Amino acid sequence: QKEVEQNSGPLSVPEGAIASLNCTYSDRGSQSFFWYRQYSGKSPELIMFIYSNGDKEDGRFTAQLNKASQYVSLLIRDSQPSDSATYLCAVNAYSSASKIIFGSGTRLSIRP
Amino acid sequence: ETGVTQTPRHLVMGMTNKKSLKCEQHLGHNAMYWYKQSAKKPLELMFVYSLEERVENNSVPSRFSPECPNSSHLFLHLHTLQPEDSALYLCASSRWTSGGPSTDTQYFGPGTRLTVL
Numbered sequence: 001q002k003e004v005e006q007n008s009g010p011l012s013v014p015e016g017a018i019a020s021l022n023c024t025y026s027d028r029g030s031q032s033f034f035w036y037r038q039y040s041g042k043s044p045e046l047i048m049f050i051y052s053n054g055d056k057e058d059g060r061f062t063a064q065l066n067k068a069s070q071y072v073s074l075l076i077r078d079s080q081p082s083d084s085a086t087y088l089c090a091v092n093a094y095s096s097a098s099k100i101i102f103g104s105g106t107r108l109s110i111r112p
Numbered sequence: 113e114t115g116v117t118q119t120p121r122h123l124v125m126g127m128t129n130k131k132s133l134k135c136e137q138h139l140g141h142n143a144m145y146w147y148k149q150s151a152k153k154p155l156e157l158m159f160v161y162s163l164e165e166r167v168e169n170n171s172v173p174s175r176f177s178p179e180c181p182n183s184s185h186l187f188l189h190l191h192t193l194q195p196e197d198s199a200l201y202l203c204a205s206s207r208w209t210s211g212g213p214s215t216d217t218q219y220f221g222p223g224t225r226l227t228v229l
Contacts, residue, residue: 004154032217034217034218036220043200043202043221044155044202045220046218046219049217088155100145100218101157102154103154104152104153104154105154
């Protein structure tokens with residue numbers, strides 16, 4: 001079982017709709033959860049992080065965390081073509097800086 | 113200059129060459145990381161320097177050798193690489209303490225695209 005799992009996609013969403021990206025993780029000790037956006041040929045860019053169960057909103061982005069079910073999701077409202085990228089989920093266990101594990105990413109495509 | 117910088121941005125080397133990748137962070141962080149990103153694979157953590165402790169991924173071949181002279185600079189020394197080592201090498205930094213998770217957000221540099229011939 002992979003430690004951090006994401007559907008590789010591509011996920012195709014019409015412009016203006018809500019894009020929903022999901023991630024599950026295996027380590028119940030995980031404490032920190034991150035979403036990164038990576039454009040082709042570029043380095044990952046942090047979008048959001050979340051530590052507590054529930055929702056965290058930042059502009060058009062909402063991160064949702066459910067530790068009991070071990071999943072974290074990212075919602076993108078009013079999707080724009082510029083949101084087309086690969087979205088990486090990352091999970092950090094509490095105990096060590098070295099336990100940051102990335103998923104393989106979900107490729108999102110926003111169609112005009 | 114701000115953020116995390118990496119040089120060179122592109123590198124082509126033969127299997128017998130020796131080269132070094134450089135990373136510098138201007139964020140006041142105390143942890144630095146090397147990652148390898150190959151096509152269609154997750155980011156692979158190679159090395160971490162955190163609070164002066166080096167944490168090494170055992171699956172990293174010895175032809176990769178990190179060096180962290182201080183909290184702002186990180187090097188990756190390369191020698192006798194193989195073509196399968198061709199990838200994007202990313203440096204990241206974070207502010208990490210043992211007291212909790214709130215300071216471990218990683219910020220990435222632009223990467224070095226390495227091609228081994």
